[in-house]
Amino acid sequence: MLLLDRHGPKEDVWERAETLCQAETNFVIAPFGAIAGSPFVHSDIRIGALLEPNRTIDEVAPFFDRFDLIVIHFANAADGRGFSTARQLRQAGFKGILRAFGPLISDQFPQALACGFDEVEIIGAAASRQPVEHWMEALSRISHFYQRDYGANDSIPDQRLARAAHV
Incomplete structure (x- = not known):
């Protein structure tokens, strides 16, 4: 397993569990269904929810105040639903x-960050095939986006509109 953010590799302090009760630390990732159906837990436990691609924002939004972390599962590299889900979560107000x-x-790393992801957890063969250097290099390959970057207004269409306004 490899955990990266825009600055490079980082340590994972989160523990995965099937339910919040099974956790042995205060940083717990559990499936969304197990969390949504459980009573409110002690405030000293930081909760991470694992979302499968079929979850809707309407299902998840009522629980935003309980989650410090949302993990969006990508079944494979060709399944782009997670990018849309990340963007929708940010637009709906998730701040964690x-x-x-x-x-x-690694080629998906810049787009993941642009859609609102803070970090990427790479598993299995993908982690062993592409070292950290590939992931960090991917960030420098793309300098301009057609999509609006999360938190910025410097997409290619925005730049064109700005230039046109000055002509």
């Missing part, structure tokens, strides 16, 4: 940490 989880490839 967003983590992409699954067999992503």
